[in-house]
Amino acid sequence: MSRHHESSGQEDSAARISFTIDGETCAAIAGQTIMEAADGAGVYIPRLCDEEGLDPQGSCRVCTVKVNGRPVASCVHPVGAGDVVENDTAEIRGWRRDLVRMLFHEGNHLCPICEASGRCELQAMGHRFETFEADLFPYLQPVRPVDASHPDIMLDTNRCIRCGRCIRASRDLDGKHVFGYVGRGINKRVGVNGIDLSHTDIDLDDMAAALETCPVGCIIRKRLGFFSPIGRRLFDMTPPGTAIQKRKGNSK
Amino acid sequence: MKRIATVSLAGCFGCHMSLLDIDERIIDLMKLVEFDRTPLNDLKSFTRRCDIGLIEGSCCNEENVATLREFRRQCDTLVGVGQCAIMGGLPVMRNAIMHSDDPLLECLEEAYLNSRLVYNPTNDMPNDPALPLLLDKVYICSQVVKIDYVIPGCPPSGDLLWSVLTALINGTPITTPPGGVKYD
Numbered sequence: 001m002s003r004h005h006e007s008s009g010q011e012d013s014a015a016r017i018s019f020t021i022d023g024e025t026c027a028a029i030a031g032q033t034i035m036e037a038a039d040g041a042g043v044y045i046p047r048l049c050d051e052e053g054l055d056p057q058g059s060c061r062v063c064t065v066k067v068n069g070r071p072v073a074s075c076v077h078p079v080g081a082g083d084v085v086e087n088d089t090a091e092i093r094g095w096r097r098d099l100v101r102m103l104f105h106e107g108n109h110l111c112p113i114c115e116a117s118g119r120c121e122l123q124a125m126g127h128r129f130e131t132f133e134a135d136l137f138p139y140l141q142p143v144r145p146v147d148a149s150h151p152d153i154m155l156d157t158n159r160c161i162r163c164g165r166c167i168r169a170s171r172d173l174d175g176k177h178v179f180g181y182v183g184r185g186i187n188k189r190v191g192v193n194g195i196d197l198s199h200t201d202i203d204l205d206d207m208a209a210a211l212e213t214c215p216v217g218c219i220i221r222k223r224l225g226f227f228s229p230i231g232r233r234l235f236d237m238t239p240p241g242t243a244i245q246k247r248k249g250n251s252k
Numbered sequence: 253m254k255r256i257a258t259v260s261l262a263g264c265f266g267c268h269m270s271l272l273d274i275d276e277r278i279i280d281l282m283k284l285v286e287f288d289r290t291p292l293n294d295l296k297s298f299t300r301r302c303d304i305g306l307i308e309g310s311c312c313n314e315e316n317v318a319t320l321r322e323f324r325r326q327c328d329t330l331v332g333v334g335q336c337a338i339m340g341g342l343p344v345m346r347n348a349i350m351h352s353d354d355p356l357l358e359c360l361e362e363a364y365l366n367s368r369l370v371y372n373p374t375n376d377m378p379n380d381p382a383l384p385l386l387l388d389k390v391y392i393c394s395q396v397v398k399i400d401y402v403i404p405g406c407p408p409s410g411d412l413l414w415s416v417l418t419a420l421i422n423g424t425p426i427t428t429p430p431g432g433v434k435y436d
Contacts, residue, residue, distance in 0.1 A: 104339070111435035112335055112406040113342060123435050126404075130433040132416060132426050134332065134399040139339060139392060143351050158348070230436070 017081035021065075022088055034074035034085060035063055042248025044241030045087055046096055046128060048103075048121055048215055049163035050075040055172060057164050060103075062096050062125060071095075097129035098136070105137045108144070108158035109216070115225035116217025118233025122161060123216075124240050144189075149198035152222055153209050160190055160218040170208035178202045190218075254421050255302040257327060258290040261316040262343045262390065263309025266407040267334040268292065271306075273410025281414075284421050289326075298326045304420055305329070307399070309336045311391040312343050315384035324397040329420065332402040333413070335435060337393050341406065344390045356388055406436045 015030040021043050028037035033056060038045050049060035058076035065074045066086040074085075086092060103109075103122060111117050147155040162181070167190065170178040178200045182191035194200040202209055209219060230236070260268060268291060274281065288302050289295045305327030311317045324330060335341040352358045364370060364377045393399050403416050412432040419426040 108348065110335075110339070110341070110345065113345065114436075117436045126435060127431075127433050130404065130428070132401050132403065134402050135338070135394045138395070141340075141344070141347050143348060 017079070019079055019081065019083040019085060021085045028079045030079075030081070032079055034065060034067065034072075034077050034079045034083075037079045038074065038085075038087070039244050040247070042245055043087065044244045045074050046125060046241065047075060048100075048125060048161065049165065051165055051213070051215075053173070054165060054168045057168065060099070060161070060163055062099055064092060064095055064099075066092060093129060096125070097131060100125045100129055101131075101135075102137060103161050105135070105139050106142075107161065108141060114159065114217045115220065116159070116214075118228070118230065118236055119211070120217060120235070121215035121240055124235045127235075128239070147192070147197045149196040150200075150202065151198070152204050153197060153202060154220040154222055155192070155197055156218055156220060157189065158218075159216045161216055162188060162190055163215055164190070165213050165215065166190065166208045166219055169210070169213045170202070170206065173207040176201045176206065176208070178206070178208055254285045254304060255288045255300070256285045256290070256304045256306065257288045257298065257302045257323065258292065258306040259308065259319055259323060260291060261307065261309035261320060261337075261393075262312040263334065263336045263341070265291070265308070267306075267308040267337075267405075267413075270405075270407035270410055271413055274414045275410065277414055281417070284418070298322070302327045303329060304331060304417075306331050306333050307337045307393055308333050310340045310343055310393055311387065311396055312346070313384040313386050317387070317391070317396055320393060320396050329400045330393075330397065331416075331420070332393050332399045334408060335404060335406045337399075338402045338404055340390050340392050344392070347389045356386060360386075405434055409434070 017028050017030050018025055019028060019037070020026065021038055021041070026037060026041035026043065035045050035047065035050065045063050045065060047060070047063040050056050050063060056075035058073040061073055063074045064071050067077065067083050100122065104126060109122065111123055114120065117123060142158070144157040146157070164181065167179045167181065170176050178193050179190050180193060182189055192200050204221065207213055209221065211221065213219070258268065272278070287293050288300065289298045305323040307320065307323060307330060311320060332338050336343060346359055349355045349358055360377055364372055365375060401420065403413060405412060409432060411429045415428055415432070416426055
C-alpha cells in the first residue's frame with residue numbers, strides 16, 4: 001500500500017470521492033485509508049503505531065473511528081464514497097483514553113524521570129485524553145531489561161509500547177531487520193536481531209534509531225538526553241497533529 | 253464550609269509547594285474551606301471528619317500505609333495529587349530491582365554502603381527503632397485504599413490544582429486550563 005499523506009489530490013487519473021468526518025465533507029482519492037484522507041483534509045485522528053512514511057499496522061487502535069456506525073482502525077481501513085466517519089465524539093474519546101491508559105499501566109512509564117518526556121507521543125496522548133477519575137486498572141510494574149551495550153544507542157524496554165515503528169523503519173527504510181516481534185499475547189515484545197544491540201547492524205544514521213521513530217523513550221540516543229528545556233520541548237510547542245490541523249486552512 | 257486535609261507520604265512536598273502557587277487565590281480558598289490536618293498548619297491529627305483529603309506521594313513504609321488508611325477513614329473524597337500518588341513517581345523506581353533475591357537489602361546497600369558516592373566509614377545503615385519499617389516495595393495509593401480522583405503532574409501546576417479543587421469544593425464539573433495537564 002502506498003503511503004503518501006501529502007500527495008492527495010495530485011493525480012488527475014485517480015477517482016475522487018467524498019465522505020464526511022464529524023459532519024464535515026472531505027475529499028479523498030479512492031484507495032486511500034481514512035487516516036490518509038483525513039490528514040489531507042486537515043482533520044487530525046490521534047495515533048500511536050502509525051507514522052508518516054511507514055506502512056500502517058493497525059495495532060494500537062488509538063486511531064479507531066466509527067465508519068457508518070462500526071468501529072474500525074482508520075490507519076488501515078480504506079475510505080469509501082459517502083462514508084459517514086465519526087472521529088471526535090465523547091464515546092470514541094473514551095475508547096482512546098482507556099487504550100492509552102492501559103498502555104501506561106502495562107509498562108513502566110515514569111514521565112518525571114524519562115528523557116523522552118515532552119517529545120513522547122504516549123505522554124502527549126495521555127495529556128490529550130486526560131481524566132481526573134482514579135485508576136481503573138492495576139499497574140503491572142513489569143521488570144524488563146535495559147540494553148546499554150551499543151556505544152551510541154540504548155534500549156530501555158520498560159517503556160516499549162510495541163508499536164512496531166522501529167521494526168518497520170528498520171525493515172522497510174533501512175533494509176536491515178534489526179528489530180522484530182518476539183513472543184505472543186502479553187509476553188509479546190520487541191527483540192533485536194543479535195544477542196544484544198551491539199551485535200546488530202544498527203547505527204545512528206538508521207531511521208530505526210531516529211528520534212521521531214520511537215514514540216516513547218525506549219530507543220534512546222546516548223549523550224543527547226534532556227536536550228531541550230521544559231516548556232520548549234517538541235510537544236510543549238506543537239502537540240501531535242498541529243501540522244495536520246494547519247493543512248485545513250490551506251486546502252480550502 | 254468544606255474541610256480539607258492534606259498529607260505528604262513518600263513525596264517531596266513539591267505538590268504542597270505547588271498548592272501555594274495559587275498565589276493570592278489562597279485568600280479566596282480560605283473563604284471556601286477550612287484546613288484540618290495538614291503540614292501547612294502543622295496539625296498532626298484530625299480534629300473531625302473532612303470532606304476532601306489531598307494525598308501526595310505513595311507508600312514506602314508502614315507509617316505511610318497507616319496514615320493513608322486514616323485519611324480514607326476520615327475523608328469523604330480522597331484525591332491523589334501528583335505522579336507519586338498516581339503511579340508511584342520516583343520512589344517506585346525501587347520496584348525495578350525486584351529481580352533480586354532480597355531487593356530491599358540490595359536497595360539499602362546501594363544507598364548506604366556500595367555506591368561510589370557514599371562516604372560511610374562506620375558502615376552503618378539507619379536502624380533506629382523510631383524509624384518506620386520500610387515496605388518490601390513501594391505501593392501506589394490505589395493499591396492500598398480507594399482513591400476517588402487524581403490530579404496528574406510533577407507537580408500539578410497551581411492553576412490546575414485551583415481549577416480541580418474549586419470544582420470539587422463547589423460540586424461542579426472539572427474544567428482544566430488549556431495545556432494545564434502535564435505528567436512532568
